[in-house]
Amino acid sequence: MKTHWLGFLFAVIVISAVVLGKEFPCDLRDTKHGSVCVCNSTYCDYLEQPQLADSSQIVVISSSKDGLRFKKTTGDLSEKKPITVDDKQFTDENFKAEAIVVDEQRAWLQMANIRQRLFINASIKTFKISVKREQKYQNISIFGGALTGAVSHLVKQLPEELQDHVYRSYYHPDGIAYNTVRMSIGGCDFDIAPWAYNEWPRNDEKLSNFTELDPRDLEKIDQLKRLKAVGQLDELKIMAAAWSPPPWMKTNGRWTGYGQLKSEYYQTWALYHLKFLELMRAKNMPIWAISTGNEPLNGVIAFFFVHFMSLGWTPKQQAIWLSDNLGPTIRNSAESKVLIFGDDDQRYTYPSWFEKMNTSRNNSLSYLDGLAVHWYFDDLISPQVIDQAHMQMPNKMILNTESCIGDKPWQTHGPVLGSWQRGEAYMRAYTQDFRHHFNGWIDWNLVLDEEGGPNYVKNFVDAPIIVNATSRDEIYKQPIFYAIGHFSKFLPEQSVRIETRIENQTNPFTQLSVVGFQRPDGSVALIIYNGQNMPVDVVLNDSQRGEIKLRLPPRSWHTVLYK
Ligand SMILES: *[C@@H]1O[C@H](CO)[C@@H](O)[C@H](O)[C@H]1NC(C)=O
Ligand SMILES: *[C@@H]1O[C@H](CO)[C@@H](O)[C@H](O)[C@H]1NC(C)=O
Ligand SMILES: *[C@@H]1O[C@H](CO)[C@@H](O)[C@H](O)[C@H]1NC(C)=O
Ligand SMILES: *[C@@H]1O[C@H](CO)[C@@H](O)[C@H](O)[C@H]1NC(C)=O
Ligand SMILES: *[C@@H]1O[C@H](CO)[C@@H](O)[C@H](O)[C@H]1NC(C)=O
Ligand SMILES: *[C@@H]1O[C@H](CO)[C@@H](O)[C@H](O)[C@H]1NC(C)=O
Ligand SMILES: *[C@@H]1O[C@H](CO)[C@@H](O)[C@H](O)[C@H]1NC(C)=O
Ligand SMILES: *[C@@H]1O[C@H](CO)[C@@H](O)[C@H](O)[C@H]1NC(C)=O
Ligand SMILES: *[C@@H]1O[C@H](CO)[C@@H](O)[C@H](O)[C@H]1NC(C)=O
Numbered sequence: 001m002k003t004h005w006l007g008f009l010f011a012v013i014v015i016s017a018v019v020l021g022k023e024f025p026c027d028l029r030d031t032k033h034g035s036v037c038v039c040n041s042t043y044c045d046y047l048e049q050p051q052l053a054d055s056s057q058i059v060v061i062s063s064s065k066d067g068l069r070f071k072k073t074t075g076d077l078s079e080k081k082p083i084t085v086d087d088k089q090f091t092d093e094n095f096k097a098e099a100i101v102v103d104e105q106r107a108w109l110q111m112a113n114i115r116q117r118l119f120i121n122a123s124i125k126t127f128k129i130s131v132k133r134e135q136k137y138q139n140i141s142i143f144g145g146a147l148t149g150a151v152s153h154l155v156k157q158l159p160e161e162l163q164d165h166v167y168r169s170y171y172h173p174d175g176i177a178y179n180t181v182r183m184s185i186g187g188c189d190f191d192i193a194p195w196a197y198n199e200w201p202r203n204d205e206k207l208s209n210f211t212e213l214d215p216r217d218l219e220k221i222d223q224l225k226r227l228k229a230v231g232q233l234d235e236l237k238i239m240a241a242a243w244s245p246p247p248w249m250k251t252n253g254r255w256t257g258y259g260q261l262k263s264e265y266y267q268t269w270a271l272y273h274l275k276f277l278e279l280m281r282a283k284n285m286p287i288w289a290i291s292t293g294n295e296p297l298n299g300v301i302a303f304f305f306v307h308f309m310s311l312g313w314t315p316k317q318q319a320i321w322l323s324d325n326l327g328p329t330i331r332n333s334a335e336s337k338v339l340i341f342g343d344d345d346q347r348y349t350y351p352s353w354f355e356k357m358n359t360s361r362n363n364s365l366s367y368l369d370g371l372a373v374h375w376y377f378d379d380l381i382s383p384q385v386i387d388q389a390h391m392q393m394p395n396k397m398i399l400n401t402e403s404c405i406g407d408k409p410w411q412t413h414g415p416v417l418g419s420w421q422r423g424e425a426y427m428r429a430y431t432q433d434f435r436h437h438f439n440g441w442i443d444w445n446l447v448l449d450e451e452g453g454p455n456y457v458k459n460f461v462d463a464p465i466i467v468n469a470t471s472r473d474e475i476y477k478q479p480i481f482y483a484i485g486h487f488s489k490f491l492p493e494q495s496v497r498i499e500t501r502i503e504n505q506t507n508p509f510t511q512l513s514v515v516g517f518q519r520p521d522g523s524v525a526l527i528i529y530n531g532q533n534m535p536v537d538v539v540l541n542d543s544q545r546g547e548i549k550l551r552l553p554p555r556s557w558h559t560v561l562y563k
Contacts, residue, residue, distance in 0.1 A: 023047065026069035026477070034418025035067055036466075036476040039169070041161035045069065045477070046174040049489075052523055055563045058548065060085055061490070063482040064556035065420040070482065077548060077562065082537075087553035124551075126537040128503035129514050133524065133543050135499035140517060142237065142399055142440025143488035144180030145170060145464070149191030150454045151446045152220050154467050162475060163223075164230045166447060166465065169477065171231025176485035179233065179493065180288070182401060182442045183220060185242040185276045188294065189308030190445055190455050194244065194255040197272065202248040205268050213279045221283050237288040239401065239442060240276065241344055244309035245269055259299050260312045261321070270325035277335040289339035291372050291401065292318055292326065297345055307457045315349075319357035319364035327367030339369040344401055346374050347381040351389035370397035370439075376407060378429055383436040390437040397439045403429065404444040405480075406452060406461035414452025414460040415478070420555060422462060423479025427529050427557050430487050431515045434497060443484060447475065483557065486527055490559045494520040503541075512536060522563065529557040 026037035026045040037045050047070045050059045056078040062071045062085045075083040155163050169175040186196040198210040213221075228236050244255050249269060252259030261269055277287050292313075295302070299312020313321075322342075330338060342365070343353050350373065357364045371389055390398060405422050406413050416422060430441060444461070449469035452460030464481035468474040500516035511531025519525055530536050530552045540548040545562065552558060 028067050031417040033416050034420050036418050036478055037069055039165045039475050040473055041159050044165040044169060049173050050561060052561060052563055058562040061559045062556055064553050082549035082551060084551040085553055124535055124537055126539060127512055128539045130501050130503055131516055131540055131542040132499035133518060137497040138437050138439055140439060140491050140495045141493045142180045144178045145443040145446040146182040147220055148188055148445050149216060152223060153192060154447050154449055154469060155223060157472055167227040167230040170446060171227055171233055176489040178488055180237040180239060180442055182239045185240050187309055188243045189457060189459055192454060193456050194309045196246040199246040207271055210275050221285050224285055239289045240287050241291040241294045243294045244311045255309045256307055266321050266325045270329040274329055274333055274335060277338055287338055289341055291341040291344035292322060295345045315353045315356035316360035319360035322367050323361040323364040340367055341370040341372040342368040344372040346377045347385060348377050350385040351392060354389060368396060370399060372399050372401040375400055375403040375429055383432055386436045398437050400433055400438060400441040402444050404461040415462045415466045417476060420479045423483040424531060426480050426483035431513045434515045486557055486559045490525045491517055492520055524562055526560040528560060
């Protein structure tokens, strides 16, 4: 059946994104691989939280490959007109490069160096998306990134105003409204050198020399205090994890390689965690959650390619340590309310890691409040393994606790400035995880330099914000930043996922995805991603609102808000 509403596209509300005074749009700069938003000490892009004026208003926030970044389009549902998100591809006659031009039902490709228009005459596809608000799933509560040693080192080199823009961009509601930060207990790979507490004296079971935090921690604490103030956060959730103990506690006596905890230090290693929690609280930076250790398999099987600080565990060993040492030590202390997350490793360890722990110590899982997953092998492993773990442990939170691009041999190491594809990889991954029980996502380094470091083993990767560590006067917000932000900014704590389905998606390779949420104020937030080089028409059928029609530009993603 042919839909007729396309006919009125040209009578459509075209809403200007300019709201006087209040808006700070992206200062878009083209780079070799795409566009970034540039911030300096005096300018940075922000968007006030959109408010829905009344129950007939709809707000669409959009970002696109072609240069939209958090562009706001508003419409009126009572007018029953389709809502078009304008992108310059629709309107600009002076294309610099290849572009897709859309005119009513036709689309054509215009090449920069060919005068003639190359018509492809493709018709624009219509997708039906049903939104069932009554069907509710998990809450979404956690969004954040990591304040590693590398991040701390880079941020402190920036002028104060620019430091504040980093904090505000991530943590303020006008930025992308993170509420959580991850940090290492001791050092991690994104540090200038490996380190731990009580490296000396050796074989010091009682940790007699771990009486205060390291100067590197004190710097991070000052930065976190500033971040909380600039972000206007009442509460900042801090999640901490250890990468490696001092080498004397390990079977191989080294920071890395095949090495596990010597059994005589099981209680010492639990005490080490407790001391860290107590010292952080004493500095008025209490820790919200810890994990049982970063990527335990790095010191068991992955040491062939992982050359940074690690501590190997098998699930059986870890269950013993958790149920005999860490669990009781934390739960019987003044830090008993600190949450404990298990695994903190790749998806391929699910759900067998927990099953093996359970066989080794039948009470070990009772010490865990949550399950932590790293995203690095998500492309190879189906999310069904997460569903299984959730079915076995339905009351435990599930968080993604680390993600970045550029770690694989086949990927460009370090940042690819402006890469929309990398943003799309994040968009697909967040969408998938939230459709599979995740309660939140903590990304990796908040910022990195142009090279993707510093990293003491040169394991360079990308980050949502890249710092110009040469001039120290600019930072670049990557498409990844906006991919994450389309979720984190618009999903305040206590948002709940609701049922959404693309009704007639017959081709599994069609790059259209959706995930929906109900926010605490009752409004709906849908995140829709169009991965095609063509615009698409979307007809939303909301169980309480009826039909809402949208036209979305090529290679774009959107947060659609309505009551
Ligand atoms: C900062 O960026 C703004 C916006 O692009 C620009 O007007 C201003 O001149 C820049 N400031 C400096 C010191 O470069
Ligand atoms: C494509 O559309 C153009 C413009 O309407 C028309 O001239 C051309 O004949 C069409 N080509 C095909 C193969 O339908
Ligand atoms: C979905 O269904 C509508 C009408 O039922 C149709 O117009 C549209 O072409 C379909 N879309 C796809 C991608 O099959
Ligand atoms: C305690 O640790 C500090 C470094 O943090 C070191 O300088 C000092 O020598 C250590 N004390 C002993 C007794 O090893
Ligand atoms: C758990 O293990 C302990 C000791 O191995 C055993 O005594 C107890 O019966 C087990 N509990 C259950 C519920 O299997
Ligand atoms: C742990 O093992 C017990 C049986 O000993 C079983 O009832 C329970 O479902 C298991 N839990 C998980 C999460 O596998
Ligand atoms: C969200 O759900 C998880 C898992 O069921 C639960 O542990 C947590 O307490 C919930 N958080 C909030 C803020 O409701
Ligand atoms: C960093 O700033 C320097 C000096 O202004 C400039 O030459 C360089 O291109 C900038 N780096 C990036 C990645 O833009
Ligand atoms: C919209 O969804 C409802 C169920 O929530 C269904 O009854 C109705 O037929 C749908 N409308 C259209 C036009 O698909």
